Amino acid sequence: MxxxxxxxxxxxxxxxxxxxxxxxxxxxxxxxxxxxxxxxxxxxxxxxxxxxxxxxxxxxxxxxxxxxxxxxxxxxxLPLGLVRFLRARRKLDRARLLAMGVGEEHRGRGLELLMYMALSKACHAQGMTTGEASWVLADNHHVNAALSRVGGRITKRYRLYSRPVSCG
Structure with a gap:
């Protein structure tokens, strides 16, 4: 199965x-x-x-x-088979951060930076050498600044388009 x-x-x-x-x-x-x-x-x-x-x-x-x-x-x-899981790689050497957030009442205290540093340390302990933070908006200045402080740099830019999926 x-x-x-x-x-x-x-x-x-x-x-x-x-x-x-x-x-x-x-x-x-x-x-x-x-x-x-x-x-x-x-x-x-x-x-x-x-x-x-x-x-x-x-x-x-x-x-x-x-x-x-x-x-x-x-x-x-998933049931339509539209998501592909990569099973061939046994050893991961890169990490991708899909989502992470700090509640508004806790922002501006450096928590983002601490979270990135802890994540980076955990990834290095697992043998991962590079990482990518996905879906960081250009106007999210706090997160972009925190990523820059831990050595991150912009390597890709995406554009989002929307279209309804309903068959109404």
Missing amino acids: NSEHWLMSRMSAWEGDGSLAQRCLTDTGQVEVSRSELLAAVREHAEGLACRGLRRSDRVAVVAEQPRTFVPAFLGA
């Missing part, structure tokens, strides 16, 4: 399960999502992608404005 089918079979058991699956911070506060709610959102995303005619050989980019929407969008692409 491949990883996509294994995960979806595990998640199917979440039908009607009210226990916590995801907790995230949003602009308006903390949001908790039950396993049942997450399963419904994953199925909704999978159906939206499938009705667009996407097939196993296609690839999608998952872009989410809120942390709560990333997980179901990513997991919704």
